[in-house]
């Protein structure tokens with residue numbers, strides 16, 4: 001069983017370099033098969049989700065050539081377009097971004113059969129808005145035997161109003177519409193940095209997409225795409241996670257290779273609770289040498305506070321003075337870490353299902369906790385780094401879905417953390433790091 005063991009109590013100090021954004025890379029990788037040319041993609045995060053997606057793309061005939069850890073060349077030329085274009089395997093069923101292969105394949109080949117998406121169990125996560133968009137472009141879409149089956153004679157541009165602001169639906173519709181006939185307008189579109197990055201990538205292949213990053217995206221369909229070279233933007237959430245790790249352990253960390261604008265809400269909240277934030281062109285430094293104070297948070301679509309940062313923020317507030325509240329407004333099931341954090345001494349009460357009332361405690365104490373999903377898993381690791389004594393975080397496969405070399409980066413900042421897969425390795429770690437204070 002993969003797990004991390006952590007000896008807490010060391011403030012994190014030093015520098016960390018942030019990798020490419022997982023949620024942008026997933027859209028970009030899928031979109032790369034829309035050209036028969038070659039796409040060279042750089043700053044690609046080497047995490048489980050991107051690897052599972054690449055493997056599924058290979059499964060339908062895409063050529064994938066890895067160049068080192070973070071670079072990949074993709075060509076969709078040899079995809080067997082005479083076949084049904086079926087995407088299904090035991091790994092792809094577990095990730096969310098499989099849904100981008102519907103938009104990409106439907107756009108290019110006017111057909112796709114993709115297994116219903118998985119992803120973190122953070123809510124009911126319907127895909128009705130994706131389907132509404134594909135249908136508006138003229139596709140027939142049905143769900144049978146756990147597969148989404150989409151096909152069209154021709155895709156024709158349309159005006160599509162999203163009933164809910166959805167990252168996945170915005171990217172998916174944008175991809176399909178980019179190779180449709182005529183013009184498409186997506187209204188009430190999501191505005192996350194990864195939407196802009198996928199649009200920029202598509203434009204670099206010859207698409208004509210304007211307005212990404214605002215809530216109205218205009219797409220003029222083009223006939224086909226060409227070769228491109230592209231570098232994925234830095235990961236807003238990985239950066240935010242290290243910012244919280246610095247704050248919760250009362251450390252001093254320079255977080256490099258970031259776009260500070262994407263971190264504005266996170267920086268603002270940390271600053272509000274008393275952390276010192278210094279921004280430069282491509283780095284953010286977080287210094288928190290004293291106990292931080294309380295605040296109120298509500299998760300919202302970008303530029304609001306990201307739901308993917310909610311658990312990490314809760315860990316920090318759990319150690320702050322006073323009483324904080326966090327309201328989760330995007331996913332109804334994103335507080336499953338609370339029960340685990342209580343084992344470490346946190347004082348958190350849930351009200352009305354989606355609000356956590358957090359009474360700050362002076363310290364967490366180490367315990368064995370299970371990562372319930374990707375971001376909550378990373379948050380529990382931060383709690384362990386801040387806690388007194390030893391913490392074991394189990395089910396770290398979730399964390400590996402989205403963080404590249406997470407333990408290694410934390411160790412470089414002075415964190416005492418190791419992946420252990422047996423009692424012998426655990427004992428070795430405890431011997432190496434000394435006994436509980």
Ligand SMILES: CC(=O)N[C@H]1[C@@H](OP(=O)(O)OP(=O)(O)OC[C@H]2O[C@@H](n3ccc(=O)[nH]c3=O)[C@H](O)[C@@H]2O)O[C@H](CO)[C@@H](O)[C@@H]1O
Nearest residue numbers: 023096097125126127128129130164165166167168308330
């Ligand atoms: C792979 C990826 O990029 N995942 C991210 C993506 O997930 P994902 O694309 O699944 O999230 P969405 O933005 O689509 O979901 C936002 C809200 O809209 C609802 N909804 C969505 C689609 C739909 O057809 N119908 C519907 O009702 C969802 O249930 C949710 O309440 O954006 C989320 C919100 O920033 C992030 O937490 C995830 O990390």
Ligand SMILES: C=C(OP(=O)(O)O)C(=O)O
Nearest residue numbers: 096097119120308374375
């Ligand atoms: C929830 C996340 O991912 P997914 O949508 O792939 O489950 C995430 O990145 O925090």
